[in-house]
Amino acid sequence: MNSCAKIIKCLNSTPTCLTDPSMMAGHLTDVASRELNMPAQKRDYGDFLVLIGLASFTLWYLLDAISVSAKPQNLLLILPLSIIVLTIIALELVLRLKRGTLFRASLEEEPLYRTLPVVGLFAAYVLSLETLGFDLATVLFVALFLILKGERKWFAIAGYSVVFGLGVVFFFSQMLPYPMTLLLLPN
Amino acid sequence: MIDFGAVAQSMDLLFSSFGPWLVVVPGIILGLIFGATPGLQISMAMAIFLPMTMYMDFIQAMLFLTAIFTGGSFGAGIPAILMNIPGTSSAIATAFDGYPMARKGQHNQALGVALASSVIGALMGYIILFFMIQPLSYMVLRLGPAEMFVVILWGMTLIASLKGEQVLKGLVAGFVGLLVGTIGFSEIGLARGTMGQTYLLDGVPVIPAMMGMFAASELFKLANKGFIVESADQRKVKASEIFNGCKMAIRHPIVMVRGGLIGVLVGAVPGVGSSVSNLLSYIETKRRDSDPDSFGKGNPKGVVASEAANSSSEGGSMATLLALGIPGGGATAVMLAAFAMHNITGGPQFIRQQTDVVYAIIFANFAQVFLLVIIGLMFIPLLANIVKVPMRYLIPSVLVLAVMGSFGLTGNMTGPATVLVFAVIGWILRHYGYSVPAAVIGMLLGSLAEKSLLHSYQISGGDISYVLERPVTLGIFALLLISLFSQPLMKRFRARRVAAQA
Numbered sequence: 209m210n211s212c213a214k215i216i217k218c219l220n221s222t223p224t225c226l227t228d229p230s231m232m233a234g235h236l237t238d239v240a241s242r243e244l245n246m247p248a249q250k251r252d253y254g255d256f257l258v259l260i261g262l263a264s265f266t267l268w269y270l271l272d273a274i275s276v277s278a279k280p281q282n283l284l285l286i287l288p289l290s291i292i293v294l295t296i297i298a299l300e301l302v303l304r305l306k307r308g309t310l311f312r313a314s315l316e317e318e319p320l321y322r323t324l325p326v327v328g329l330f331a332a333y334v335l336s337l338e339t340l341g342f343d344l345a346t347v348l349f350v351a352l353f354l355i356l357k358g359e360r361k362w363f364a365i366a367g368y369s370v371v372f373g374l375g376v377v378f379f380f381s382q383m384l385p386y387p388m389t390l391l392l393l394p395n
Numbered sequence: 396m397i398d399f400g401a402v403a404q405s406m407d408l409l410f411s412s413f414g415p416w417l418v419v420v421p422g423i424i425l426g427l428i429f430g431a432t433p434g435l436q437i438s439m440a441m442a443i444f445l446p447m448t449m450y451m452d453f454i455q456a457m458l459f460l461t462a463i464f465t466g467g468s469f470g471a472g473i474p475a476i477l478m479n480i481p482g483t484s485s486a487i488a489t490a491f492d493g494y495p496m497a498r499k500g501q502h503n504q505a506l507g508v509a510l511a512s513s514v515i516g517a518l519m520g521y522i523i524l525f526f527m528i529q530p531l532s533y534m535v536l537r538l539g540p541a542e543m544f545v546v547i548l549w550g551m552t553l554i555a556s557l558k559g560e561q562v563l564k565g566l567v568a569g570f571v572g573l574l575v576g577t578i579g580f581s582e583i584g585l586a587r588g589t590m591g592q593t594y595l596l597d598g599v600p601v602i603p604a605m606m607g608m609f610a611a612s613e614l615f616k617l618a619n620k621g622f623i624v625e626s627a628d629q630r631k632v633k634a635s636e637i638f639n640g641c642k643m644a645i646r647h648p649i650v651m652v653r654g655g656l657i658g659v660l661v662g663a664v665p666g667v668g669s670s671v672s673n674l675l676s677y678i679e680t681k682r683r684d685s686d687p688d689s690f691g692k693g694n695p696k697g698v699v700a701s702e703a704a705n706s707s708s709e710g711g712s713m714a715t716l717l718a719l720g721i722p723g724g725g726a727t728a729v730m731l732a733a734f735a736m737h738n739i740t741g742g743p744q745f746i747r748q749q750t751d752v753v754y755a756i757i758f759a760n761f762a763q764v765f766l767l768v769i770i771g772l773m774f775i776p777l778l779a780n781i782v783k784v785p786m787r788y789l790i791p792s793v794l795v796l797a798v799m800g801s802f803g804l805t806g807n808m809t810g811p812a813t814v815l816v817f818a819v820i821g822w823i824l825r826h827y828g829y830s831v832p833a834a835v836i837g838m839l840l841g842s843l844a845e846k847s848l849l850h851s852y853q854i855s856g857g858d859i860s861y862v863l864e865r866p867v868t869l870g871i872f873a874l875l876l877i878s879l880f881s882q883p884l885m886k887r888f889r890a891r892r893v894a895a896q897a
Binding site for chain 1: 563564566567570571573574577578581582583585586587588611615616618619785786787788790791792794795796798799802803806807808811812814815818819822823824826827829844845848849852857
């Protein structure tokens with residue numbers, strides 16, 4: 209068990225255990241070694257890419273705003289704010305380069321890819337609402353989510369997804385004044 | 396100080412029909428459920444159910460949202476006491492003494508102490524708000540667009556710099572949020588950043604974006620957990636003993652009043668709120684107590700201090716929202732979105748022109764805290780069992796509600812698509828330690844910040860020396876710099892002192 213997990217476990221038992229110097233010292237050593245050895249051991253490009261993504265968005269938005277109009281009234285906030293954001297990102301990257309932690313891993317215990325199937329399923333659900341119909345898409349989403357997360361009782365999967373999915377979609381289709389694509393329920 | 400004419404009108408608004416009250420009980424129940432479920436946040440409940448307020452009038456919408464807020468701040472204390480797992484960060488200090496009380500078999504009394512302290516704390520917060528809101532509006536009225544702009548920047552800096560080590564990331568998230576908030580048509584009629592999409596002309600749909608960032612992205616993170624709590628002790632809840640606990644709380648009026656005052660003051664500061672106030676109040680109570688060693692071992696004063704402070708923070712944060720139109724955290728950010736949905740702009744003009752509405756919100760909250768006692772007592776046994784709900788059933792259900800609610804808001808696929816896009820953005824930002832509340836509040840305030848800056852530019856004719864003639868602007872700017880640089884400077888100072896001692 210690593211030090212972070214130990215601390216979480218300890219917090220769940222009694223918060224005062226954090227005053228235990230040996231545990232905190234262990235954790236700090238862990239974090240320090242993680243920071244120092246990162247380039248060789250655990251390279252995570254995600255954090256770096258997020259910073260680059262935010263910088264790219266900022267730069268693109270600034271250029272887009274300038275292309276619409278270079279008048280001060282249009283750029284009054286956007287120009288200085290963009291410069292500040294880009295400067296902070298540059299500063300963060302320089303600091304990381306100096307520390308040798310440019311590609312450091314996130315402090316979160318769980319890797320991003322473990323959540324990816326859930327995110328993918330949610331994306332598929334939203335994108336299929338119009339083609340499958342809100343009712344069928346919702347029932348399938350709930351059922352697949354249950355299967356994905358380890359539910360094996362077929363009657364629980366079928367029962368909950370049908371009752372909850374159709375119930376919610378029926379409620380909203382009756383309440384909302386907008387047309388909703390439906391396949392199973394009456395329009 | 397008090398506009399009695401507006402008081403009478405507010406009574407009329409509240410009691411002329413039963414309409415406004417219909418939403419209070421469901422609101423408190425929702426708040427209790429989301430507050431008592433570790434992992435789910437009060438702001439998440441408010442964001443998911445925000446679309447429903449579109450079909451309510453403004454007062455009804457505000458009562459519904461404040462009821463969720465009130466219910467949530469007590470709900471968070473229940474798992475903190477019964478299982479040592481705070482429902483939200485606002486109940487961390489509740490667990491310090493609440494759980495040891497439960498281990499001694501006094502869980503019912505601890506729940507009673509928490510309930511009474513929450514009720515009295517929330518009541519104190521709103522009483523202070525009632526007396527202060529008019530003088531506050533006179534003060535705030537003197538703020539011009541230049542001051543408003545610096546206040547927004549200061550608020551953003553405070554919110555962004557909360558995460559200690561990750562200050563730079565917090566600032567980036569907040570400022571990029573501000574930029575995203577300016578997408579679409581500007582004050583002078585120019586469309587920026589729309590990528591040719593007509594649905595972005597009015598800007599990014601903020602409420603679906605907020606639902607994605609606050610709710611969906613957090614749920615993704617919880618998806619790999621089997622149950623909310625893997626092994627929860629069974630504890631029987633008894634109403635008569637909870638009553639005894641309520642009496643126990645009232646025996647510590649000084650702790651309660653101090654907690655309430657700390658809560659209001661801390662709650663009014665953007666970005667801080669109930670997550671910090673409960674800890675501050677707890678530490679202060681322990682420091683001043685004649686027997687500080689008894690804390691952490693089941694001293695009811697610890698529960699009183701924490702719960703009174705986290706509940707009274709609501710009144711403090713409402714003061715900032717109503718007087719300045721600036722949200723201090725996630726919950727008030729959702730309320731600001733509700734203001735926008737009903738075409739209402741918070742701020743001194745709103746307080747002065749619609750004092751009756753403001754008073755109606757405050758009076759309704761007085762009533763809400765009494766309803767909380769009844770509903771809280773009825774629901775504690777159910778809420779104590781909520782942690783047994785498997786996550787795999789809870790998560791898709793809440794996600795479906797978010798998608799349906801966003802469709803109801805926009806009437807087309809723009810809503811669900813925005814939820815999806817911002818859920819993914821929020822999930823990635825959260826994973827890499829960026830402040831999601833800072834990004835959301837930035838998005839909400841982007842256009843207001845640009846408008847304030849543009850008006851200052853028009854008044855000053857572009858002359859920068861105009862700022863030098865405005866001492867309040869300079870004062871707030873100085874506060875901004877202090878809050879930004881005080882932490883790293885103090886850290887360096889301490890490190891030097893330690894090095895010198897060694």
